Amino acid sequence: MDLSLLIILPLITALAILLVKGLKQVRIVALLGAAAQLILCFFLLYFYYQERTKGSAADFLFQSGYIWYEPLGINYHVGVDGISIAMILLTAFVVFAGVLVSWKMEKMNKEFFFLLIFLSLGAYGFFISLDLFTLFFFLEIAVIPKFLLIGIWGSGKKEYSAMKLALMLMGGSALVFVGLAGLYFNTNVNGAHTFSLIQIAHQGIPLGVQKVFFPFAFIGFGIFTALFPFHTWVPDGHSSAPTAASMFLAGISMKLGGYGCLRVAAYLMPGAAHYYSTIIIILACIAILYGAFATMMQTDLKYINAYSSVSHCGFILLGIGMLTKTAINGAVIQMVSHGLMTALFFAGIGMIYDRTHSRQVAQLGGLMKMMPFISTVFVIAGLCSLGLPGFSGFVAEMTVFMGSWEKGDLFYRLATIVACASIVVTAVYILRAVGSSIMGPVKNNDYLKLGDAGWNERLAAALLIIGIIAIGVAPFWFTDLINPGTDTIIQKVADVIK
Amino acid sequence: MLNDFLILMKQELGVTLLIFILLFIKLAKKEWKNETVLGLVNILLFVNLAAGFFFIHKGTLFGDMFRTSELLSFEKNILNLGTLIISLQSYSWLKQHKHVPEFYMLMLSTLLGMFFMISSSNLLMFYLGLELSSIPLAAMANFDLDKKRSSEAAMKFIMSSAFSSGLLLFGISMLYGATGTLSFSEISWQLTTLSSLQVFAFILLIAGFGFKISAVPFHLWTADVYEGSPVAVTSYLSVISKGAILFVLVSVLYNVFQPLDSAWYKMLFLVSVLTMIIGNLFALRQQNMKRFLAFSSISQVGFILIGITGESIQGSASVIYFVMIYVFSNLAAFGVISLVSAATGRENVDDYKGFYKTNPVLSWALTIGLFSLAGIPPTAGFFGKFFLLLAGAGKGNYWLITIAALNMVVSLYYYLRIVKAIFMEANDTPIENVKISFAPKIAMLICVGGIIITGFASGAYKYIYSLF
Numbered sequence A: 001m002d003l004s005l006l007i008i009l010p011l012i013t014a015l016a017i018l019l020v021k022g023l024k025q026v027r028i029v030a031l032l033g034a035a036a037q038l039i040l041c042f043f044l045l046y047f048y049y050q051e052r053t054k055g056s057a058a059d060f061l062f063q064s065g066y067i068w069y070e071p072l073g074i075n076y077h078v079g080v081d082g083i084s085i086a087m088i089l090l091t092a093f094v095v096f097a098g099v100l101v102s103w104k105m106e107k108m109n110k111e112f113f114f115l116l117i118f119l120s121l122g123a124y125g126f127f128i129s130l131d132l133f134t135l136f137f138f139l140e141i142a143v144i145p146k147f148l149l150i151g152i153w154g155s156g157k158k159e160y161s162a163m164k165l166a167l168m169l170m171g172g173s174a175l176v177f178v179g180l181a182g183l184y185f186n187t188n189v190n191g192a193h194t195f196s197l198i199q200i201a202h203q204g205i206p207l208g209v210q211k212v213f214f215p216f217a218f219i220g221f222g223i224f225t226a227l228f229p230f231h232t233w234v235p236d237g238h239s240s241a242p243t244a245a246s247m248f249l250a251g252i253s254m255k256l257g258g259y260g261c262l263r264v265a266a267y268l269m270p271g272a273a274h275y276y277s278t279i280i281i282i283l284a285c286i287a288i289l290y291g292a293f294a295t296m297m298q299t300d301l302k303y304i305n306a307y308s309s310v311s312h313c314g315f316i317l318l319g320i321g322m323l324t325k326t327a328i329n330g331a332v333i334q335m336v337s338h339g340l341m342t343a344l345f346f347a348g349i350g351m352i353y354d355r356t357h358s359r360q361v362a363q364l365g366g367l368m369k370m371m372p373f374i375s376t377v378f379v380i381a382g383l384c385s386l387g388l389p390g391f392s393g394f395v396a397e398m399t400v401f402m403g404s405w406e407k408g409d410l411f412y413r414l415a416t417i418v419a420c421a422s423i424v425v426t427a428v429y430i431l432r433a434v435g436s437s438i439m440g441p442v443k444n445n446d447y448l449k450l451g452d453a454g455w456n457e458r459l460a461a462a463l464l465i466i467g468i469i470a471i472g473v474a475p476f477w478f479t480d481l482i483n484p485g486t487d488t489i490i491q492k493v494a495d496v497i498k
Numbered sequence B: 001m002l003n004d005f006l007i008l009m010k011q012e013l014g015v016t017l018l019i020f021i022l023l024f025i026k027l028a029k030k031e032w033k034n035e036t037v038l039g040l041v042n043i044l045l046f047v048n049l050a051a052g053f054f055f056i057h058k059g060t061l062f063g064d065m066f067r068t069s070e071l072l073s074f075e076k077n078i079l080n081l082g083t084l085i086i087s088l089q090s091y092s093w094l095k096q097h098k099h100v101p102e103f104y105m106l107m108l109s110t111l112l113g114m115f116f117m118i119s120s121s122n123l124l125m126f127y128l129g130l131e132l133s134s135i136p137l138a139a140m141a142n143f144d145l146d147k148k149r150s151s152e153a154a155m156k157f158i159m160s161s162a163f164s165s166g167l168l169l170f171g172i173s174m175l176y177g178a179t180g181t182l183s184f185s186e187i188s189w190q191l192t193t194l195s196s197l198q199v200f201a202f203i204l205l206i207a208g209f210g211f212k213i214s215a216v217p218f219h220l221w222t223a224d225v226y227e228g229s230p231v232a233v234t235s236y237l238s239v240i241s242k243g244a245i246l247f248v249l250v251s252v253l254y255n256v257f258q259p260l261d262s263a264w265y266k267m268l269f270l271v272s273v274l275t276m277i278i279g280n281l282f283a284l285r286q287q288n289m290k291r292f293l294a295f296s297s298i299s300q301v302g303f304i305l306i307g308i309t310g311e312s313i314q315g316s317a318s319v320i321y322f323v324m325i326y327v328f329s330n331l332a333a334f335g336v337i338s339l340v341s342a343a344t345g346r347e348n349v350d351d352y353k354g355f356y357k358t359n360p361v362l363s364w365a366l367t368i369g370l371f372s373l374a375g376i377p378p379t380a381g382f383f384g385k386f387f388l389l390l391a392g393a394g395k396g397n398y399w400l401i402t403i404a405a406l407n408m409v410v411s412l413y414y415y416l417r418i419v420k421a422i423f424m425e426a427n428d429t430p431i432e433n434v435k436i437s438f439a440p441k442i443a444m445l446i447c448v449g450g451i452i453i454t455g456f457a458s459g460a461y462k463y464i465y466s467l468f
Helices: A004-017 A022-053 A080-101 A109-128 A132-141 A145-152 A158-186 A195-203 A207-225 A233-240 A243-269 A270-275 A275-296 A301-320 A323-358 A372-385 A393-407 A408-436 A445-449 A455-473 A475-497 B001-008 B010-027 B036-050 B070-089 B091-095 B101-118 B121-142 B149-179 B185-191 B197-210 B222-228 B231-256 B259-282 B290-308 B313-344 B360-374 B378-392 B399-423 B438-456 B459-466
Strands: A062-067 A076-080 B059-061 B066-068
Touching: A004 A022, A004 A109, A022 A062, A022 A080, A022 A109, A022 A475, A076 A080, A076 A109, A076 A132, A076 B259, A080 A243, A080 A323, A080 A455, A080 A475, A109 A132, A109 A145, A109 A243, A132 A145, A132 A158, A132 A195, A132 A243, A145 A158, A145 A233, A145 A243, A145 B399, A158 A207, A158 A233, A158 A243, A158 B185, A158 B378, A158 B399, A195 A243, A207 A243, A233 A243, A233 A301, A243 A270, A243 A301, A243 A323, A243 A475, A270 A275, A270 A475, A270 B290, A275 A301, A301 A393, A301 A408, A301 B149, A323 A372, A323 A393, A323 A455, A323 B149, A372 A393, A372 A408, A372 A455, A372 B101, A393 A408, A393 A455, A393 A475, A393 B059, A455 A475, B001 B010, B001 B059, B010 B070, B010 B101, B036 B091, B036 B101, B036 B313, B066 B070, B066 B101, B070 B091, B070 B101, B070 B231, B070 B313, B070 B438, B070 B459, B091 B231, B091 B313, B091 B438, B101 B121, B101 B231, B121 B149, B121 B231, B149 B185, B149 B197, B149 B222, B149 B438, B185 B231, B197 B231, B197 B259, B222 B231, B222 B290, B231 B259, B231 B313, B259 B290, B259 B399, B290 B313, B290 B378, B290 B399, B313 B360, B313 B378, B313 B399, B313 B438, B313 B459, B360 B378, B360 B399, B360 B438, B378 B399, B378 B438
Parallel strands: none
Antiparallel strands: A062 A076, B059 B066
8 A cells, every 4th residue: 555645645635625715615625635534544454454464574564665865865765553553543533523623614714724634744744754854844744734723713822822832843843853863873874874764773873872862852752742841832732722723733743742752762762762761751750740730720621631631641751761562552552542532622622612602611511401412522531531441541541550560660660650640630620620511500591592513523523432432442453553563662672671 | 269168158148148238228229118128138037047057068267267067057047046036026116117227237247246256266256256246236235216225225235345355355365375376276285284374364264255144243234234225135135145155155165175174164163053043033023024034044044054064065065955945935035025015115024914814825925935944844945954954963063953953943933923923913904915917926936836846856956966
């Protein structure tokens, strides 16, 4: 299967959006494009299983590429393993749902859908890249459309948030750039340098060099995934963004960072990952606890979800920091699980806000009576967020904890306990938010006239819920999917530790 | 001999021919209409550009004073292209101007000077070209004849340019004293044993160059001159004139002063860091678009200097590649400003609030240009900056590229500030819809097309790389 389709398809969709006129046509084109992406991703999954059952043991499947900038050793090179496929599927789900919830976007709709689809192009490109240059290229492509999406269609102090997000993420990618340049100049292929991920992994980077450039790459990608203390763009960015952009931002964009930490930082520099693991774990634990406690104080639904994202993304970093097979598996599951869950959460908040024009927990109340469907969606997202068994959140967090516990040292045990403890706090804020906005008496009589979700919103929510439950109820297919990918990473680490 | 002369100097001769044609038009009994002159000049400039791509030969003339090669021809083609774009962009401004032929005569004279400068392989020839390229520029800066600011800009420009030429000349004479020759190849032979006189001469030369490319701390003239001059001249100054000097700087540093590389490496390091930081800091709060682009172009020079510090084929290739992209990106931005300025006379950042509502096409063109300047993919500027920094990192100096990468983030802030004004902010009196006539439309297409294509299509870079 040609992976470049994943880039070409969104590109064609985006260009087609430019050609048509009016909201009705634009949204149909966008939806068709997103649906085509989704179908393509399922085909990819199918072909992937077929290849694996045939016994193909290559690290990366469906590789293809061509020489791009030959004098500099820059190639366009794509390929996927289980982890990338999981992320690609996540992207397809969230983009499809995002198009659906923006169905009634009147204001500058053409530009809106264009940018949204363009963002998905960046994400796909990032997840399939096997060349650090293209990886970086797509990472940056996925930043600036967010600036425009938040600044133009956002709410609240949108311009401030958009600028903050763009600058912090570009700062992250600037650090990533230094890390990549460091890797590049320490490779040697017949006297030339290379950006090829596979070749760098094959050759290995000297430990001294790794120690210098690992922090650049890790912090750089970490900023994308709300690494403490660089998480401050998350609450502002998420809360100001329009619904679809919030979904994309929390659902996929933050995962670019997690994926980058795993694929570039940990996979290419395993020695340094091991060396710095203590610091990563401490920062992750701070993010987990700090995020959870900060959420307790929030009164705005979007801020609640944004801060809880900081906490949840801490689990991803914790899993990566622990460097055991189970923990890394957990981190990947958490990426997908949090992506789906938080997209669902933001979709629910968006639906509520569209109707009530309020996101304050104190002003909402008793929504279950008027909008049972939306309220149910909201409750499901909440329960998944606090890690109720049966939903993906439970599987993800449980796997991370199990993986962390495998490490016998007191420090790791303590970290695990601290991270576990945050679940209690999560339960408090989630139940409180859900309880007082969904249940209870109706606080504002104007709300009694409000209607429930339309077909588009129902479809979007259903899709995301299916994803959540598919991982939550039967996690084995998912771990099977990502296992070969995490195996190669952990193998690298194991070689180094020996 | 004559054949050699005609072929090797064909680009210079083409420009000279153009100047003479314009002179005859000016002297003709019947006064030509502005539209006719402009149309004719633009067609001739296009022919001149196209001719540059054929019969490319390598060789020297006048006893090794003048040299040319594929690379130098390509550099001249870039400048030709930039001149054509600027000429197309200033169509609506020049249409109402009284002295169109004079404007083009001056502009082409400077272009001729730059060509000689690029082709020089002797300090005398270099100085000759430099002077020819800078004196008419002062007259051009004064071309908004009824505006006081324009004369002020011209005055400032001629003063600072005379001063920097003085420095250069002093440096050249010192160098002559130290080495006993003016020829580039012999100088590099003589420089093998370092003496303090040589280093001093070199510092003076670098200072002279620094003035011309407005590197910090020699940048102080830039903002005022850019703001006061007509937009066409500002864009010419910031793109063509700067680009030509950068081409020469790279070749001089790499070929002539190669023996002094440890000395100039440190110097360029310091200058480029200062240039980036100070250019960025001043650009942050500018209210006038031209002034803003002046400071942004200062900081761009800082990035280019990083590429030069790499001291490799990649370094010089990426500098030339970046200048080419810079021509497209900066002219895309200047093109929009020039159109708006000609139609409404408004040049402030605040005027651009709500610009998207009234001028969506121009807004996107400006935005794409700014994104390319900021180095955001998928525009060509991303590739250009990436390669520059990569070349800079080649020497293993990661501090420099870390500072540069963080400076890119700072620069992003002020580029996005304009984008924010265009797309997000409301305005009671937005700039009304600007009619774009045919010529600027072509220019805009070339710029935006160049920005989008030159990055993805690796052909341009590979071609430049193959010329070394």
